[in-house]
Amino acid sequence: MTTQSSSIIIDGKLVAKKIRDEIASEVARIKGSTGIVPGLAVILVGSRKDSQTYVRNKKKACEEVGIESFEATLPEDCTEEDIIKHISDFNSNPSVHGILVQLPLPQHINEEKILNAVTIEKDVDGFHPLNIGRLAMQGRDPLFVPCTPKGCMELLHRYNIEIKGKRAVVIGRSNIVGMPAALLLQRANATISIVHSKTKNPEEIIRQADILISAAGVPNLVRGSWLKPGAVVIDVGINAVDDSESPRGYKLVGDVCFGEASSVASAITPVPGGVGPMTIAMLLSNTLSSVKRIHDLK
C-alpha cells in the first residue's frame, strides 16, 4: 500500500496581505509622528500589457498602505537619455524614497546603463550592482534586497522552515530572481546549487534539495518524481498556458507540476497566489526601510 501525504500550501496571498497591513500601520505611525509621507516612483517604458498590470498593481498597493506614488510613462521608442532624465529627477526629489524601472525594457535600451542610474539609496528593487555586489560579499549588507527573492525568504521564515545546514537548489540564474535567491539562501547558511539550462542531469541535483526555489520560467518543468520526499518547494514561475475554458483564454501555472509535487513535498507555494503577491509586498517593505534610513527614523 502506498500512503499519499499532502503538503502544506504556503499561502503567499495571505502572508502578503498581513505584511501590507503591518506596513500600513508603520506608515501611519511615521506620518502621525513626523508628517513624512513615504514616496515610490515607478518608471514604465513601452506598452507591454503585463508590465502595465504590474505597475497598476504597485500603485494600488501603495495607495492602500499610504505610500505616495509617482509615475513616469515613456513610449516604446524613447531613448536611454529620456529614461535617465526621469531617474535623475526622481533621484533628487526629496519626496521620493524609492525608484524602480519596470522590467523588461525594450530591446534597444541598455538595461545595465538604466539600472546604474538609480541612486543606491533609493534602489528599492535592489538591482543596482553595488546592492547585488554587497549581497554576494561576506560581512557586507546591501541597502535593498530584490523583491521576489526577498519574498521567497520571507515565506520560508513565516512558515518556520529552517534553512541553516539545509541543501537548497535554485533553478535559474537570472539577475532578478535566481542569482539573488541563491545568494540569500547561502547567507542563511544553506548549502546551495544552481541548476540552469546548461546543467547536466538537473534531476539528479534537484532530487538532493531540501529546499527548492524554481525560477526557470518553463511551465510544469519539475515533475513530482524529481523531488526528495519532504522537500519544501517555492515556485517562482508564473507561466501563461492556453486554456480555452478560462475567460482570459489562458491560465497561469508554475514551473513545478503542482498536483504531482504536492503529494511529495512537505510544503509548496501555489501559482498564482504564492510568491507573486510577495513581490509587491516586499517592494512596499523596501520603500518603508528606505524612508526610515533617509530620515534616520526608528
Ligand SMILES: Nc1nc2c(c(=O)[nH]1)N[C@@H](CN(C=O)c1ccc(C(=O)N[C@@H](CCC(=O)O)C(=O)O)cc1)CN2
Ligand atoms: N522592476 C521590476 N520589474 C519586474 C519585477 C520586479 O520585481 N521589479 N518582477 C516581475 C514582475 N512583477 C513585478 O514587477 C510581478 C510579477 C507577478 C506578480 C503577482 O502578483 N502575480 C500573481 C498573478 C498575477 C496575475 O493573475 O496575472 C501571482 O503569482 O499570484 C506581482 C509582481 C518582472 N518585472
